[in-house]
Amino acid sequence: MKKGILLICFVFASLSMVAQDRFETAAKETVAKMNEVVSLSDIQQKQLYDLELSNNKKRAEVRKENEGNQSVIQEKMKEINVESYAATREILGAAKMKEWAEYRKQERSKK
Known part of the structure; x- marks a missing residue:
């Protein structure tokens, strides 16, 4: 019985880690693309990573x-x-945000 409970706990923990990893990967990819488009400082990259990670978790919860x-x-x-x-x-500030918005608009029009 204890082994069964431990197994179930392990499975849930594993699934949680996979979801967390997916959120982190998505946040990293978004920040990397933003850095490529608008040249971010290290501080901006960290702030945007934290924001993206938080938003990804919120979206999944919703x-x-x-x-x-x-x-x-x-x-x-x-x-x-x-x-x-x-x-x-x-x-980002207004100027970089405008650059990012233009880039996203162009990317959406390609689809």
Whole structure:
């Protein structure tokens, strides 16, 4: 019985670590792309990494808590995106934020 409980705990811990790793990888990739486009300082990279990691976790939580309720998910995602945009703009400043927005607009138009 104890082995079964330990096995279940191990599986959940492993899944949690995989999800955490996925969030960290996504945050690193986003910051790397931003650095490539707008040349970030080390401080900006750290701040944006922390922001992206936090937002990735929030988004996953929203999806999990509201599974099957698309309208609630969209509403909460919009709130997260608005907060994220404001925080990103504060970190980058207006000029770099404009460059980043232009880059993203171009990338979306390619799809």
